[in-house]
Amino acid sequence: MPSALPDGDVAPPDGALPGSALTGLGKRPFGVYVHVPFCATRCGYCDFNTYTAAELASSPASPQSWLDGLRTELALAARVLGTPPKADTVFVGGGTPSLLGAAGLTDVLDAVRDTVGLAPDAEVTTESNPESTGPAFFAQIRAAGYTRISLGMQSAAPHVLAVLDRTHTPGRAAEAAREARRAGFDHVNLDLIYGTPGETASDLAASLDAVLEAGVDHVSAYALIIEEGTALARRIKRGDLPAPDDDVLADRYEQTDKALAAAGLHWYEVSNWATEPKAWCRHNLGYWHGADWWGAGPGAHSHVGGVRWWNVKHPARYAAELAKGNSPAAARETLTREDRHLERVMLELRLVDGLPIDALSEEAQKEARLAAEEGLLDKAAMAGVNGRFGRCVLTFTGRLLADAVVRRLT
The missing domain is CATH 3.20.20.70 (Aldolase class I)
Structure with a gap:
């Protein structure tokens, strides 16, 4: 935290x-x-x-x-x-x-x-x-x-x-x-x-x-x-x-x-x-996978249905706000569609199952195919079954350069 x-x-x-x-x-x-x-x-x-x-x-x-x-x-x-x-x-x-x-x-x-x-x-x-x-x-x-x-x-x-x-x-x-x-x-x-x-x-x-x-x-x-x-x-x-x-x-x-x-x-x-x-x-x-969670405690972050918030940091203030009947949240934000897409790419790409290629824009799909040619994404996973339902899955080299691959696909 x-x-x-x-x-x-x-x-x-x-x-x-x-x-x-x-x-x-x-x-x-x-x-x-x-x-x-x-x-x-x-x-x-x-x-x-x-x-x-x-x-x-x-x-x-x-x-x-x-x-x-x-x-x-x-x-x-x-x-x-x-x-x-x-x-x-x-x-x-x-x-x-x-x-x-x-x-x-x-x-x-x-x-x-x-x-x-x-x-x-x-x-x-x-x-x-x-x-x-x-x-x-x-x-x-x-x-x-x-x-x-x-x-x-x-x-x-x-x-x-x-x-x-x-x-x-x-x-x-x-x-x-x-x-x-x-x-x-x-x-x-x-x-x-x-x-x-x-x-x-x-x-x-x-x-x-x-x-x-x-x-x-x-x-x-x-x-x-x-x-x-x-x-x-x-x-x-x-x-x-x-x-x-x-x-x-x-x-x-x-x-x-x-x-x-x-x-x-x-x-x-x-x-x-x-x-x-x-x-x-x-x-x-x-x-x-962008699911819902409630983060309880000083400084904890939460996310429910595209709304993210975070609590006050100090344990004394945290306890005091709750004792007064208030939420301990310091601030919050509502994620835009663009925010949620960026986070999906950034997080799901780190997983062994990767990210569905059809979750990307046409331009990003082109970048994904180039990344596969460069050995950063798995070609077989990209092809999927009969050329359909392909996924962007990092190769070992891609894992070492995961942040750079994310930037290319967003």
């Missing part, structure tokens, strides 16, 4: 949505995102909307006031949506949700159940920091109804973790993944970051080996992005560390893809790999 919020139109105090946004509600997948804004420490690369205890020391914000606000916002969601569809997916992110403990995460899921409701086969994910988990933690949240765990590993190399200001010990993330599997979680993800200054190909290989030995069914791997205003950005600006090199990042991506594919984890989104389709993250697929 990025710390910087965009500008937008004024959001109504009662959170009401236009009738057009509610049309078709329930016919599209519906998810709930819960943002937990608390962290024990601030990682040097992170620009998410998070706060340490020291940063909140002079504020009335607390986990309890946040939870009270969350319950109130979810009740508001149920009123605004009328008869809301039960959530197909829930994703508790942060921040560090595991700092709430098993009891706190149980309260979060109970709040969703009691307001919006859960579909019988709902996917329920929580992010967790390896150091704030253990066998009892996993057993309790599995019993509470969580079905999926996402653990922030980032690297198995101590010096890489040190550059990122990660506090967990090498090996702990993989052991936490094994503990989650033993607790009954069929779906466990490990996050990796590649391209950190000082990381070698051997470091990444060791991290990938540790991931595979943990037996997880899902891996997310992201190139390190240097965000303005972070401690890592300041270190690079001072010359203490080199900036990530694009050629090195491409090499690291190729190394990651080959190692995971050889072990039976195949890409289904540019930065995500899984053992089989039922291991794909359904919540994130909702984002990538």
Whole structure:
């Protein structure tokens, strides 16, 4: 959940949505995102909307006031949506949700159940920091109804973790993944970051080996992005560390893809790999396919029927607005047809199933065919069956240049 919020139109105090946004509600997948804004420490690369205890020391914000606000916002969601569809997916992110403990995460899921409701086969994910988990933690949240765990590993190399200001010990993330599997979680993800200054190909290989030995069914791997205003950005600006090199990042991506594919984890989104389709993250697929979701918590973003809004950032203001009976939304925007088309191309093109070519304008279809000739899009997928129903699917080279391909097709 990025710390910087965009500008937008004024959001109504009662959170009401236009009738057009509610049309078709329930016919599209519906998810709930819960943002937990608390962290024990601030990682040097992170620009998410998070706060340490020291940063909140002079504020009335607390986990309890946040939870009270969350319950109130979810009740508001149920009123605004009328008869809301039960959530197909829930994703508790942060921040560090595991700092709430098993009891706190149980309260979060109970709040969703009691307001919006859960579909019988709902996917329920929580992010967790390896150091704030253990066998009892996993057993309790599995019993509470969580079905999926996402653990922030980032690297198995101590010096890489040190550059990122990660506090967990090498090996702990993989052991936490094994503990989650033993607790009954069929779906466990490990996050990796590649391209950190000082990381070698051997470091990444060791991290990938540790991931595979943990037996997880899902891996997310992201190139390190240097965000303005972070401690890592300041270190690079001072010359203490080199900036990530694009050629090195491409090499690291190729190394990651080959190692995971050889072990039976195949890409289904540019930065995500899984053992089989039922291991794909359904919540994130909702984002990538432009579905509906309500984002609850400080700074959380929501989208329903082409209307997008985002909450105030600070936990104290978030709780205060809700205590006054107001929506915590800071602003919102109604997406134009052009906006929605751009986002569809940008997001669906990242998926292994790609984008239907007939979703593109005639001019963009010509560009797509040129991109296929250049090896950026899969020719066979473009042809489809008997020359019909073709799809734009990125090749490996296309994945490395995904942003450039998107620009050509929009």
